[in-house]
Amino acid sequence: MPSFLDKAWSPYVAGVAIGLLQIPAFLMVETALGASSSYVTVGAFLASWGAPSLLKIDYVARHVVANAKNWWQVALVVGIAIGAFISMKMSGAKRHAISPIWTRALGSPSPALRYAVAFTAGFIMLFGARIADGCTSGHGLSGLAQLSVGSTVAVVAMFAGGIVVASLMLRRI
Amino acid sequence: MGTVALGVLSGLLMGIVFGFALEKSRVFEPGIIVGQMQLSNFIMLKVFLTAVATGALVLAVLNGFGFVKLQPKAALYAADAVGGVLLGAGIALAGACPGTTLAQIGVGYRDALFTLAGGLFGAVAFSYAQPWLDKALIGTGPKLIFSDLVGIPYWQGAIALAAAIVVLLFVMERLRPWRDDLRTDNDGNARSAVAESGGRMVPAE
Numbered sequence: 001m002p003s004f005l006d007k008a009w010s011p012y013v014a015g016v017a018i019g020l021l022q023i024p025a026f027l028m029v030e031t032a033l034g035a036s037s038s039y040v041t042v043g044a045f046l047a048s049w050g051a052p053s054l055l056k057i058d059y060v061a062r063h064v065v066a067n068a069k070n071w072w073q074v075a076l077v078v079g080i081a082i083g084a085f086i087s088m089k090m091s092g093a094k095r096h097a098i099s100p101i102w103t104r105a106l107g108s109p110s111p112a113l114r115y116a117v118a119f120t121a122g123f124i125m126l127f128g129a130r131i132a133d134g135c136t137s138g139h140g141l142s143g144l145a146q147l148s149v150g151s152t153v154a155v156v157a158m159f160a161g162g163i164v165v166a167s168l169m170l171r172r173i
Numbered sequence: 174m175g176t177v178a179l180g181v182l183s184g185l186l187m188g189i190v191f192g193f194a195l196e197k198s199r200v201f202e203p204g205i206i207v208g209q210m211q212l213s214n215f216i217m218l219k220v221f222l223t224a225v226a227t228g229a230l231v232l233a234v235l236n237g238f239g240f241v242k243l244q245p246k247a248a249l250y251a252a253d254a255v256g257g258v259l260l261g262a263g264i265a266l267a268g269a270c271p272g273t274t275l276a277q278i279g280v281g282y283r284d285a286l287f288t289l290a291g292g293l294f295g296a297v298a299f300s301y302a303q304p305w306l307d308k309a310l311i312g313t314g315p316k317l318i319f320s321d322l323v324g325i326p327y328w329q330g331a332i333a334l335a336a337a338i339v340v341l342l343f344v345m346e347r348l349r350p351w352r353d354d355l356r357t358d359n360d361g362n363a364r365s366a367v368a369e370s371g372g373r374m375v376p377a378e
Contacts, residue, residue, distance in 0.1 A: 019227020079188015125263025
């Protein structure tokens with residue numbers, strides 16, 4: 001039986017736990033699991049302090065308005081960090097400050113290089129997710145489960161883009 | 174309690190479960206995600222497909238009995254394709270997706286803070302470009318689902334999808350047991366496992 005103290009669970013046990021989260025999402029918030037629109041909510045909320053005109057863009061206004069759905073998703077991703085922290089503490093896992101795979105993948109042990117790549121990657125990732133209107137959670141977990149045609153296109157494109165870039169731009173880990 | 178406060182509270186609780194499961198499955202590890210994209214590690218696909226199948230079964234019941242309405246996104250083929258490719262490229266270089274970035278921060282991966290910052294800037298940059306991109310690329314589309322195209326009820330299509338995924342996972346697990354992909358530190362880091370066992374590299378395929 002999987003224990004909270006285990007270092008690793010079967011992907012099937014964890015996958016079922018994640019899939020079951022659709023129940024409270026649909027019943028309580030009338031939405032599907034997703035993560036990437038929270039970046040618009042938080043990013044635009046912070047940026048609007050310096051640039052209030054940002055809030056005049058319809059898309060931004062829709063994402064920062066204080067409704068249950070917007071701030072539910074922000075709370076969800078904050079909860080993800082807390083849950084991962086709790087799990088790590090319970091299993092007693094020790095982590096490096098940067099995963100050791102990056103030295104090989106990037107061909108350099110430089111933390112500055114890794115930080116620059118991570119920042120750029122985060123930028124591209126969210127820019128793309130917002131064009132597609134969803135990420136691994138919204139299009140992947142939720143879209144595929146709902147048999148969405150558009151989400152299927154997005155997920156195929158996501159894996160295609162990921163496989164090409166990981167094969168051509170990163171060294172084999 | 175207001176609806177926003179209730180939403181935040183339920184989001185926080187669900188997020189904790191989500192993050193716990195992401196950490197336990199190891200799928201949030203850069204080594205697992207990059208390994209998946211290099212087709213040398215299959216834990217990510219296993220967690221992902223299991224969650225999709227579970228979600229499909231759950232929604233087959235909830236929607237089939239009329240408790241909930243489906244919330245599919247509009248099919249915007251150009252945006253889905255272009256955005257999806259960029260998203261995937263970002264995931265490969267970040268070693269994280271928008272959700273797992275937060276799990277990496279939770280366990281103390283320092284580079285994930287830069288992924289998060291880049292993501293927030295990317296989301297704001299998109300917001301500025303959105304009025305233009307909406308006209309040039311994104312547009313509007315119908316909320317298409319496959320079961321409607323085939324002409325069967327959603328619940329039947331969802332059960333069929335879940336069944337197909339279960340068969341696929343059985344085959345994948347036979348070919349590649351999940352424990353083999355954890356490696357020594359449960360982080361998908363292949364080389365240190367080889368170094369410590371003194372063994373030779375086993376080809377991925």
